[in-house]
Amino acid sequence: MIIQLDMQSELPIYTQLVNQIIEGIASGRLKPGEPLPSVRSLASDIGINLHTVNKAYTLLKQEGFILVHRQRGVVINPDSMPEITKAYMGKMRGELRPIVAEAISRGMSQEQLLQEMEQIYQEITQTDKEYD
Amino acid sequence: MIIQLDMQSELPIYTQLVNQIIEGIASGRLKPGEPLPSVRSLASDIGINLHTVNKAYTLLKQEGFILVHRQRGVVINPDSMPEITKAYMGKMRGELRPIVAEAISRGMSQEQLLQEMEQIYQEITQTDKEYD
Amino acid sequence: MIIQLDMQSELPIYTQLVNQIIEGIASGRLKPGEPLPSVRSLASDIGINLHTVNKAYTLLKQEGFILVHRQRGVVINPDSMPEITKAYMGKMRGELRPIVAEAISRGMSQEQLLQEMEQIYQEITQTDKEYD
Amino acid sequence: MIIQLDMQSELPIYTQLVNQIIEGIASGRLKPGEPLPSVRSLASDIGINLHTVNKAYTLLKQEGFILVHRQRGVVINPDSMPEITKAYMGKMRGELRPIVAEAISRGMSQEQLLQEMEQIYQEITQTDKEYD
DNA sequence: GTGGTCTAGACCACT
DNA sequence: GTGGTCTAGACCACC
Numbered sequence: 001m002i003i004q005l006d007m008q009s010e011l012p013i014y015t016q017l018v019n020q021i022i023e024g025i026a027s028g029r030l031k032p033g034e035p036l037p038s039v040r041s042l043a044s045d046i047g048i049n050l051h052t053v054n055k056a057y058t059l060l061k062q063e064g065f066i067l068v069h070r071q072r073g074v075v076i077n078p079d080s081m082p083e084i085t086k087a088y089m090g091k092m093r094g095e096l097r098p099i100v101a102e103a104i105s106r107g108m109s110q111e112q113l114l115q116e117m118e119q120i121y122q123e124i125t126q127t128d129k130e131y132d
Numbered sequence: 133m134i135i136q137l138d139m140q141s142e143l144p145i146y147t148q149l150v151n152q153i154i155e156g157i158a159s160g161r162l163k164p165g166e167p168l169p170s171v172r173s174l175a176s177d178i179g180i181n182l183h184t185v186n187k188a189y190t191l192l193k194q195e196g197f198i199l200v201h202r203q204r205g206v207v208i209n210p211d212s213m214p215e216i217t218k219a220y221m222g223k224m225r226g227e228l229r230p231i232v233a234e235a236i237s238r239g240m241s242q243e244q245l246l247q248e249m250e251q252i253y254q255e256i257t258q259t260d261k262e263y264d
Numbered sequence: 265m266i267i268q269l270d271m272q273s274e275l276p277i278y279t280q281l282v283n284q285i286i287e288g289i290a291s292g293r294l295k296p297g298e299p300l301p302s303v304r305s306l307a308s309d310i311g312i313n314l315h316t317v318n319k320a321y322t323l324l325k326q327e328g329f330i331l332v333h334r335q336r337g338v339v340i341n342p343d344s345m346p347e348i349t350k351a352y353m354g355k356m357r358g359e360l361r362p363i364v365a366e367a368i369s370r371g372m373s374q375e376q377l378l379q380e381m382e383q384i385y386q387e388i389t390q391t392d393k394e395y396d
Numbered sequence: 397m398i399i400q401l402d403m404q405s406e407l408p409i410y411t412q413l414v415n416q417i418i419e420g421i422a423s424g425r426l427k428p429g430e431p432l433p434s435v436r437s438l439a440s441d442i443g444i445n446l447h448t449v450n451k452a453y454t455l456l457k458q459e460g461f462i463l464v465h466r467q468r469g470v471v472i473n474p475d476s477m478p479e480i481t482k483a484y485m486g487k488m489r490g491e492l493r494p495i496v497a498e499a500i501s502r503g504m505s506q507e508q509l510l511q512e513m514e515q516i517y518q519e520i521t522q523t524d525k526e527y528d
Numbered sequence: 529g530t531g532g533t534c535t536a537g538a539c540c541a542c543t
Numbered sequence: 544g545t546g547g548t549c550t551a552g553a554c555c556a557c558c
Contacts, residue, residue, distance in 0.1 A: 019230040026236035049550045070403045098151040100252045104158035110253045120232045121242045139334045283494040290500035313535045362415040364516045368422035374517045384496045385506045
């Protein structure tokens with residue numbers, strides 16, 4: 001798992017970590033049951049504080065993406081991913097809405113916008129298949 | 133222009149203001165050249181601090197959505213909206229990516245996701261046409 | 265709001281804080297919309313670190329007992345308390361079960377046990393009514 | 397004696413073990429004088445560390461639920477179960493209190509709550525009577 | 529060794 | 544002044 005952090009980003013480090021791990025799951029690079037590095041080792045690997053990693057793991061655990069197994073350590077949830085709940089859909093639409101609004105106000109067509117999303121979808125899912 | 137703020141949101145108030153004004157533009161409710169309330173009146177109308185409105189207007193001005201005349205006050209940019217620059221596309225893709233990734237990891241299909249975006253696009257653009 | 269912490273307890277400080285605030289809500293001493301002290305002031309009042317208070321508040325926020333209002337600070341959720349969800353019932357039963365099992369193995373009758381719970385229920389709800 | 401451990405639980409494994417053995421006693425599946433597996437065999441049976449089983453047995457012995465004979469091995473205390481001491485009642489009430497408080501704050505009535513406890517009591521005591 | 533908790537001190541964004 | 548974030552160093556419980 002390669003983690004790329006942007007220390008200048010407005011996004012908190014722990015959020016970037018969460019995003020990258022979720023993208024890892026979405027892409028198939030991180031498979032159910034697969035172990036994640038310990039907070040300490042990941043923190044020292046990417047040169048941040050262990051508490052920052054801990055916060056990211058805690059959030060991922062709360063949402064159900066990962067779990068802490070007493071014997072195997074931190075692993076991608078082997079049983080199931082979080083569901084598409086109403087709460088999630090609400091959150092997702094709330095995040096999407098201002099992005100779409102700005103695109104419209106800049107004159108982007110619906111087709112262009114959908115194409116962008118489609119391309120991102122493809123980029124994420126069709127990651128190098130050497131991992132399968 | 134009706135402004136709906138969520139004081140419990142994680143989004144800063146000034147960001148919510150910016151988003152709503154941009155959505156107003158996208159929907160056609162706010163037309164080029166149309167005046168916006170003064171910092172002072174908007175702030176007192178919605179019960180927030182002057183600085184907060186000021187920050188929102190400043191950001192909108194920087195991106196080119198509005199113009200601030202000393203005499204004529206604040207108006208929606210009558211000449212042109214911000215362009216679809218490379219910088220903008222990069223920003224937009226960066227925001228879209230984690231949303232798409234989470235949707236994928238929760239098992240949402242590309243079709244579902246595109247449909248969601250299409251619906252949001254429609255919701256914004258086909259706002260009540262009494263404004264035209 | 266008087267907070268009583270037991271620094272020798274096996275329960276983490278932030279858990280004790282969470283419990284006491286929830287009991288404050290249950291008893292009516294803390295009413296919907298009522299403000300809670302800031303993390304800093306509460307921390308210094310009870311002589312603990314502000315991060316510990318922060319963790320307690322974060323948990324209460326996640327479960328919906330409190331919310332952080334951008335203007336009014338931290339307040340008891342004025343609209344609604346968390347629901348009696350399936351997840352909550354599962355959690356509650358899982359906590360209750362070992363308590364009941366031990367009581368049975370020590371020879372406590374169902375009546376005694378129910379009476380204990382009833383008394384606790386009464387103790388919490390019939391707190392000194394000077395607060396109403 | 398079937399032991400069900402949840403390796404993702406927040407409860408330590410040894411606590412889960414203790415709880416399940418006490419519930420076994422409460423239900424009548426484990427009777428006074430009945431032998432329990434040796435530390436070694438139980439550990440290997442359920443795939444956990446020797447120390448973990450040892451810790452559970454030590455706690456059960458300290459509270460008086462089991463006896464550990466050098467020759468006859470581990471047995472459920474044949475003479476008596478732990479008493480309903482003041483210390484125990486204090487501990488029990490302390491555990492019950494936050495559970496009751498949360499139930500109240502979520503709007504659960506005293507009747508509902510008592511009913512829940514009654515049902516758990518019944519579930520534990522009216523276990524399949526083939527064991528009698 | 530692991531994750532979990534607590535403390536301490538610092539900076540920043542927001543209002 | 545508020546909450547949010549990050550760092551640092553420490554101790555403990557668990558396995």
